[in-house]
Structure formats: C-alpha cells, structure tokens
Amino acid sequence: MAVLQMKKICICALKKERKPILEQIQKNGVMQVCHIEDDIDEVDFAKMETHIAQSAFERNASEIERALEILNEHEPEKKGMFDSFKGKPVLSEEDFAEVVKKREEAAKVADIILKTQKDLLAKQTDINKLNGQIEAIDPWLNMDVPGLTTGTLRTSYFYGYIQEYLTQEELYQKIEENGTFPDASDARIFYSDQKTNMTCIAGFCMKGEEEIFEAALRSIGFTKPPIIMRSVPEKSLEKWQARLVTFAEEKAQLTDKIKSFEDKRYLLRCSADYFRARADKYKILGDLYQSKHTFFITGYVPEKFAESFVDELEAKYQVAISTMDVGEDEEAPVLLENNKFSEPVEGVVDSFGLPKKNELDPSGLMAISYYVLFGVMLSDAAYGLIMFGACFALIMAFPKMEKGLRKTLKMFMFCGISTTFWGLMFGGFFGDAIPVISESFFGKRVELPPIWFNPQDEPMRLLLVSLCIGLAHMLLGLMVKAYMLIKKKKYLDCFCDVGFWIMLLFGLVMLLASSDMFKTIFSAGVTVSDIGLKVIIAITIVGALGLLFTSGRRQKNWALRIVLGLYELYGISGWLSDILSYSRLLALGLATGVIAQVVNLMGAMPAKSLVGVPVFIIVFIIGHTLNMAINLLGAYVHTNRLEFVEYFGKFYEGGGESFKPFKLNNKYVEVE
Amino acid sequence: MSELGMFFAVFGMALCVILGGIGSAVGVGLAGQASAGVVTEDPGKFSKVLILQLLPSTQGIYGFLVAILAMARFGVLGGDPVTTTRDGLIVFAACLPAAITCLVSGIHQGRTAVASIGLVSKRPEQFTKSIIFPAMVETYAILGVLISILAVFTIKF
DSSP: OOOOOEEEEEEEEEEEGHHHHHHHHHHHHHOEOOOOOOOOOOOTTTOOOOOHHHHHHHHHHHHHHHHHHEEEEEEOOOOOOHHHHHOOOOOOHHHHHHTTTHHHHHHHHHHHHHHHHHHHHHHHHHHHHHHHHHHHHHGGGGGOOOOOBOOOOSSEEEEEEESSSHHHHHHHHHHHHHOOOTTOOEEEEEEEEETTTEEEEEEEEEETOOOHHHHHHHOOOTTTOOOOOOSSHHHHHHHHHHHHHHHHHHHHHHHHHGGGGGGGGGHHHHHHEEEEHHHHHHHHEEEHHHHHSEEEEEEEEEHHHHHHHHHHHHHHEEEEEEEEOOOOTOOOOBBBEOOOOTTGGGHHHHHHBOOOOOOOTHHHHHHHHHHHHHHHHHHEEEEEHHHHHHHHHHHHHTTTHHHHHHHHHHHHHHHHHHHHHHHHHTTOOOTTTTHHHHHHHHHHHHOOOOSSOTTTTTTHHHHHHHEEEHHHHHHHHHHHOOOOOOHHTHHHIIIOOOOOIHHHHHHHHHHTTSSSHHHHHHHHOOOOOOOHHHHHHHHHHHHHHHHHTTTTTTOOOOHHHHHHHHHHHHHHHHHHHHHTTTTTTHHHHHHHHHHHHHHHHHHHTTTTTTTTTHHHHHHHHHHHHHHHHHHHHHHHHHHHHHHIIIIIIHOOOOBOBBOOOOOOSSSEEEEE | OOHHHHHHHHHHHHHHHHHHHHHHHHHHHHHHHHHHHHHHHHHHHHHHHHHHGGGGHHHEEEEEHHHHHHHHBBBBBBBBOOOOHHHHHHHHHHHHHHHHHHHHHHHHHHHHHHHHHHHHHGGGGHHHHHHHHHHHHHHHHHHHHHHHHHHHHHOOO
C-alpha cells in the first residue's frame, strides 16, 4: 500500500561502452530516462544526431507490423477461445538473438508482402473495372456488327442509346417532332428496357448526310455508348470473360504468394520487436549528452531496485553513478506497490489518476470497500461463486497472462468472494432457485434461510445498512485525509478540517438516530439519556461553530472568513446527498434478487407438464446468464462511481505522472 | 365492479414497465448507433462500446423491478387485491416516481453514453472515466425507483 520511493540517478560512463550500457538499462527496465539536470555545459557536451537511424528502425518495425497484418488478413491465425488470456510467448535471450539474426530476411519478406499486397490491390481494381464493363455491355449484345464499324462504301453507321424507354413507332414520332431524317436512312431499336429506361439504337444513312442524320438523332437525346467495343459485342464479352478468369487466377497466385510466408510469422514478430527496441534505444541515445570520451544519462529509479541496479552496472562496466533523493519541490514519476489483496484495484486507481507527490496511495483501503460495495450490489451467492470460479480458473490456467488483465481478473475474483458472502447473508442463490426447484420438481419446499435478513421482506433495513456502509466509507475517506495531514505535520489543519467535521457529523447522526421520526421509519435507532442528548447537542454546536470560524482561517478579513465558514457548513448538503447516493446498494441489490426470482418463476411455470424440466433448464440458463451479466455491469459501474465520487472526493486528487521505465516494449514476444 | 381500484393499480405498474422500457430503448438505441459507427472504424473496440451501450438499459430493468414488486404485493402475483378506487390511485401514485424518472434518465443517459462512446473511440485508455459520466445520470432514476419501492412496500390501506 504505497507509492514507491524514487531515487534520482546519474550515470557517467565511457562513450565506447554506451551501447552495451543502454542495452543493459533497457533489459533491466527499472529506470525512467529523463533530464533532471538543466545546467549542462553545452560546449563540452553535445547531443548526437540519431534521427536517421531511429527512423530507419521505426520504418522497419512498422513495415513488418503492416506485413503481419496483411498476412493475417489472408491467412488468419487459428485462435482458440482463450487465446487472449495466454499472453505473449516467452523466449530466452539466446533464442531471441538466434531468431533475430535473420532480421534482414524478415525485412525482405515484409517488403515482398507489402509489394505483393499492392499488386493484389491493383489486380482487384482491374477486376472491378472489367466487371463494370461486362455489366455495361449487356444491352449491346443484340448488335451483331463489330463495334468499330463506321459504315460501308456508301453508307455510314451509327449506334448509341437514348435514356428513355421507346418503341419503334415512338422513336419515329419523336424524330418527326424534332427534325427530319435524310431520305435513305433509318434508325432501328435493337434493345430497350423499361427498368433502366434505356433504348439502344443502330442507325445508318448515305455517306455525306451524316451531319443531318446525327443532328436529328441528337435532338432526341442520342448518345454514344459508354464503353468501347472493338469487335462484335458478343465476342468482346467472351474476350472479357476470359480475361476475368485469368485475372482471378493471377489474384489467387498473389494471395498464395502472401500465404506462403505463413511460416515466417514468428520470425517477423521477433524482428518487429527487435527493430522497435532498437528504435527506442536510438531515441534515448539521441537525447544523451556526450563529450569526446564520455556520456551521461540521468533519470529515476525506484529506491528498492536502485542498489542492485547500480551494483550490476558498476560490476560490468566502467561507470560513475550517483544517486540522490528526489527534492521537496520535484514531481517524481509514480509507481504503486501493493500486497496481493489490494494490488488488483490499482487499475481502478490508475484510471482515476495516480497519486500526486505527498499523496497516499489509496489502493489499500479502497480495495476493502470496493469488494464490499460490489458484493452488496450483486449479492447472489451463486453468481459470486461463478465469478470466483471463472476468474480463478483463468488465472490458474494461464500463468503468462498479460499483467493488466491478470489484475482485473483478480479484482473480480475477490469481488466474487464478497458477492458470495453477501448472497449468503441475504439468502440469494440464483434468487430463490433452491425453494422453487425443490417445490416444483421434488414436491417439498426447501428454504435457504438468509444468515442475516431477507432484503425483500425488510427493504428499509437494507436501506439503513446501505446508508451506514456509506457513512463508514466516507468517514474512512475523511480519516485518510486526517492521516495525510498528520503525516505532513499539519496538526491544526487536521483538527479544523477533519476534527470539526467529525464532531458535527457524529452529533447530527446521533441526533437523527435518536429522533422519533427515524425510529418510525427504520424501526431502529438509539436511545440516549437526557444528559447524553445535551452532550451530543454540545458536540454538534462546537463542530458547527468550529467550521464556521476556522475554515476561512487563511483569510485576514473576518467577514470573508465567516462567509467561507458558511460555505463550508453548506457542505452538509453534500454529505447528505453523498450518503443518499449509497441507496443504490439497495436498488441494485434488490434488482438482482427480484429478476432472478422472475426467471425462476417463469421457468417453473410448466413444471408439472412433460416438458417441465427441459424448459426450466433453458429458461434458467438464459435468464440467469442475462441477469448476471447486466447486474455485474451495473455493480462494476456503480462501485467505481461510489469510489471515485463519494470516497475519493473526501481526500484524493490524483494527477501524478506514471513511471515509464526505459525497457523492452515488446508487442509479440517476451524475452527473459 | 364499479370500483376502479385494480385498474389504477395495474395501470401504474404498466406505466413503470412502459416508460422505463421506452427510456432504456431510446437510450440504448442512441448509444447503439454510435457504437456501430465506432466499430466500423475499429472492430477491436467492440467490448468497450458494448458496455457503454448497455449502461442505459438499467432503467427498463428498474421499471420492471418496481412493477414486479407491486404485482407481488397488490394482488396480481400475490398479496391482497386492491379494492377501492382510492387505494388503486395510491398504488398508481406510488409507481409514478420510478416510471417518470426512468423515462427521462434513460434517454439522457443514452445521450451521455453517445458522448462517452466518442470519447472512447478517440482515447480508449480513458474507458473507466467514460463510464462514470453516464453513471451519474442514473443516480436520479435510482432515487425515483427507491421511493417507489419503499412506497410499494410500506403503503398500508
């Protein structure tokens, strides 16, 4: 439960050893490289130009990655259902080195794949074009004259189409209306289609009269065909179809060529990782200050790794290393470390924002409340067991699983345990499955009595429980704030900002709990003697007055102080709404239980008939799967909300930079 | 039967399911359209946007929940039937908070979910935060449902 202490580190070494040293640092992966000293003498130290090398490696890496994508497109890798849990394959350092010896080959293969893909796309464009032509030639198939015919010795020949559906008579009529044909000429329709509104026409006239003839045709919207046909259309079609077959064959060959690199996938992956790591190294290298014979590199290392890290470097190379504490006003990068129980919720903290300097890592205390809140919202023992079982099995089955995923699964595993616990407390096991099944199918009702109480019989009691959990949760937040203030030795702030609030809240809650109204609503409460009541009222008033006069203590102006104090007191309304916000525990808890019961009820309706058992099983499986899925989502979302808004709101800001060590950022394989 | 008690009671329960259902249907529908758009560009975001799409589906379930609880207490699935018109109107009134808050918050949660889906499409690493925005809207449906549930449980004629 802590933010790891960081050390600043400065390594000075010989230039001739800079590459092995950088590789060592990259392999260790515990140092974030960044500039922590500004007063560098620019004359003695200069940066090296590594852009060209860096971008060459980057290009290699991304080309190979693209080639892998293309390969996967044509020859998808067979994936099992659980493959995403498996994590990356692990290689020893020697094996990896052996594989990437052939990295030049990988780059060539990637190049071939990329080129082939380009050809493939060009071929596809040709095929599309040809298909378009084949479609467009359809109306002209009736024409049995070669497309290039312009006429005979004495006549001229035209063909084309009108975007209109016409019969032969209508055509003549239209021409008569718009102009005249020369004497020895005619235009015949050889194709017309109502759907596409197209009429294809072949016309001929005497040589020398083309102009008048064409003008007459054009006046009714005659246009030349959209495609070029050299021979008789039918022949053209045959030719094109034959070409299409060849194209398809060529395309298949290209695809096969890409597919043939299937066995190179592994080499490609290793090489991509290799090039990526090189590029990262050159990026760092370009940022280093180097003199003629030396260079130095600075950054942050977590304190717990610092010693072994320094020892290793000093043993292997000629280096001078100094480590320093991070200064008061410096922001060091943040790395969290927690025990097995609270580590899983680190992801939740991370997504809200890592702790800033001097802030406490909230994971530890949050973990407990996270599991409890989740459990109360889902509160069904059977669902909890399923969650626990599934997560546990996955974690056990795939030890190499990626870290983030592993954390999430662990978190749900703990949530599952809590859900089971609260399910038993409230008597939910697939809703009321046990009584329903025993009554419908075995004739004798067996109850599963809740260990504590049944929320559906006593919803007010669960509401009270929810609100109490909420109060406890938020007071926990307030305590953390107090702890942080005490740690910073700000005792006055702790007393004014936390102490007075706790007095006020304690007083108000006690007053409420001892009131008659509270007792009638919840049929529970506390009884306080007269003296006790007076003490409580006194505490409340002291708390309120304390807040009123001290929350603006940083202001000199007294009027302003009081105004700020009033504003702080107004915060009571915030506490009220925050506490009421926890009533969602009741709503979500009831929703799981009631819908599960409805599922059981529907399933058991035909219990006495022949199909009773199979119908029940089907309805049971589908219904409970859906109910579990939707309520799991609800519980997850609302637990996050309660943690982020109600709990973090009391003490936590976040906004720290995460620790990003210089390491092997491998995408495909893990090297050990 | 001149008394309309049972009619009003069932009408209230029906409204819970109908309005809650409409709210969720509109909300999930809006979010679904946005999700489909994101998945066209990047199929890998399917699981994330699906979760966001499902957020407004709870209002329908809450309406259903209140209706079932009311049915179990006022003589449809169990309990004693409502006899007088006055009692029926009381049950009707008890159902209203859930029905109306679920309708409105379902639609608005859908809109917020659309915005969050846009957020996730550009910055997938902000997924957890993107869930919180729509979840805020749901609070008010929960409060409405809570009052309806408490009323259904505690009304005495």
